[in-house]
Amino acid sequence: xxxxxxxxxxxxxxxxxxxxxxxxxxxxxxxxxxxxxxxxxxxxxxxxxxxxxxxxxxxxxxxxxxxxxxxxxxxxxxxxxxxxxxxxxxxxxxxxxxxxxxxxxxxxxxxxxxx
Numbered sequence: 001x002x003x004x005x006x007x008x009x010x011x012x013x014x015x016x017x018x019x020x021x022x023x024x025x026x027x028x029x030x031x032x033x034x035x036x037x038x039x040x041x042x043x044x045x046x047x048x049x050x051x052x053x054x055x056x057x058x059x060x061x062x063x064x065x066x067x068x069x070x071x072x073x074x075x076x077x078x079x080x081x082x083x084x085x086x087x088x089x090x091x092x093x094x095x096x097x098x099x100x101x102x103x104x105x106x107x108x109x110x111x112x113x114x115x
Contacts (some may be wrong), residue, residue, distance in 0.1 A: 007074055010046030010082060019046065019084045026109040030091035030099060031066070033106040034084040043077065045070050046084040054092045062087045065096050069103040078112045 010016055023036030038044060047066050049059040066085050070077075085106075091099060107113050 007043040007045060007070075010044045010084065015044070015082065016046050016048070016084060019082045023082070023084070024110065026106050027088075028102050028105055030088055030094060030102040031106055032086040032088065033103075033110060034086075035110045035112060036082045037080055038082045040080060043074065043079055044082045046082070047087070048084060049087040053087055053089050058092050059087075062091055062099070065099040066103065068096070069100040073100070073104060073107070076113050077107060078114060081112060083112075 019034045019036045023034040025034045047063045049062050
């Protein structure tokens, strides 16, 4: 799925595994973010929401919220990165603004924000 003209999504298991194995990870109350440089000029985003988090409705809602948080803030993120965001169980009850805040907090911890 194309997120925008400047980014794409991670789909293959091998891509996710590469980010898990070689990327750096930071976490907060709601999300865990893995970041690894890729050899492309664009970012690729992968989202992982386990069955432990909730049923399919809850998992898809969280994935949409994370994807939207990325989409609206991608202009302030560095390019050439593979980013995997893993939702924690505590994220199942929260609203969009908490997810966006958690996403941006992790982006700042990884020092991938431009501004």
